[in-house]
Amino acid sequence: MALDRRRIAGNVASLVRIPSVNPLHAGPRAREPGERALAEHLAARFAELGAEEVTLDPVIDDRPNVYARFAGRSDALVVIDVHTDTVTVEHMTDDPFDGRIEDGRVWGRGALDTKATLGVVLTLLEEWQARGVRPRPNLLVIGTVGEEGGGLLGAMRFRQWATERRVRVDQIVSAEPTQLAPIHGHKGGMGMRVSTLGVAAHSAQPHLGKNAIFAMAKILEALEAEHRRLEAGVATTPVGVGSLSVGLIEGGTGANVVPARCTINVGRRLVPGEDPDVEYDRLVELIERACPLPVDIESLAPPQLGSMGSPAFYVPADTPLISTLARAAGTEPAVAPFGTNALRYGGFVPEIAVFGPGCIDDAHQATEWVEIDDLMRTADALSAWLDPA
Ligand SMILES: [Zn+2]
Structure with a gap:
């Protein structure tokens, strides 16, 4: 059953017109940052479209998740998870929020990543309501905050909410641009901030100090060697091998001062089978062994996570x-x-897929668009899965 192209494009466009830039990405062009306005809009739409229950669930700083439950024809329960935040609009070369429909595409920030799937789902719900049909499984549509930065807090909160209510989820589809290939795995991650603690002195009297940057150089060498060891490993799944990177470094106060402190951020990509806590401890040991000075090491994982990072999905x-x-x-x-x-759903939902229209290479760019043809294909694929009758 073919949906109306104009309606599906219009639904995506209307979501693009509600700015929802992740506050960590917000700048002067973001208008009202945060996901609240979009969550409230969705809550109202879901209620109109016959949801049995609609919940706005506060996550952090006045930024709520939204959950809407639609009755199915079986006992199964499936979730479609769409993040409601977008990345920054500061580098965009056109109006980020006009949601114009042009050249067979819907344009604007979030059109692709990832309001596309939300617009498709709204169109399907409209269609089902008009025809008086229901999906086979019970359907929980969730809009989650904070996917584009901040530790996937929205997904983490949804999991906690569902666990507290003993909601048993059979399958979850997390929406992202995957060119409609169902993604069954990707790497996890773990991060740490490492500081070497030296003693400041005049650089003319270096023997009176302890150089924190020299000490950090030893750590960097050890980390690079560790990265090379990981890269040379053998992949046990299509997800590939682990890796390690240092993405940030700062230290020192002046050219003629022996630096008392140097700090780096270390990122470690985890593959299936690697435990974030075990790998964290291994890195700490490696760093402490390499460094001639005392070090201060701090996990970058959000405290709510209860571990040092996210295992691979x-x-x-x-x-x-x-x-x-x-x-x-x-x-x-x-x-x-x-x-x-999907990193937040391991061990919580037995079947997980990441799935959606468009290509991730086109996301986060100076312009953003989604093909209406791809929206139509997404609607067909989701319909085949949800089997309305
Ligand atoms: Zn996304």
Whole structure:
């Protein structure tokens, strides 16, 4: 059953017109940053579209998740998770929020990443309501805050909310631009801030000080060696091998001062089978062994996480959910180079897929768009999975 192209494009466009820039990305062009306005809009729309229950769930700083439950025809419960935040609009070369429909595309920040799937879902719900049909499984549509920065707090909160209520979820689809290939794995991550603690002195009297930058150089050498060791490893899954990177360094106060402190941020990509806590401890040991001075090491994981990082997300490529989506979209299961909300659902939901229209290479750019053809294909694929009747 073909949906109306104009309606599906219009639904995505109307979501683009509600700015929801992640506050960590906000600048002067972001208008009202945060996800609240979009969450409230969605709550009202879901209620109109016949949701049994709609919940605005505060996560952090007046930024709520939204959950809407639609009755199905079986006992199963599936979740469609769409993050409601977008990345920055400061570098955009057109109006980020006009949601114009032009050249077979919907334009604007979030059109692709990831209001596209939200617009498709709204269109399907409208269609089902008009026809008086229901999906086979019960459907929980969730809009989660904070995917584009801040530790996936919205997904983490949804998991806690569902666990407290003993909501048993059978399958979850997390929306991201995957060119309609169901993603069944991607790396996890862990980060730390490491400071070397030296003693300041006049650089003419270096023997009176302890140089924190020299000490950090030893750590950097050890970390690079560790990265090379990881890179040379053998991948046990299509997700690949682990890696390590130092993304930030600062230290020192002046050219003629022996530096008392130097700080780096270390990022470690984790592959299936690696435990964030174990790998964290291993890195701490490596750093302490390499460094001639005392070090101060701090985890960058959000405290709510209860561990030092996120294990990789990985499910077999032949689970029913992955197979159904691949068949329906005419694509092959794949793994992704980027991380998603799926990192928060391991051990909570047995079947997980990351799935959506458009290509991640086009996300976060100076212009953003989604093809209406791809929205139509997404609607077909989600319909095949949800089986309305
Ligand atoms: Zn996204």
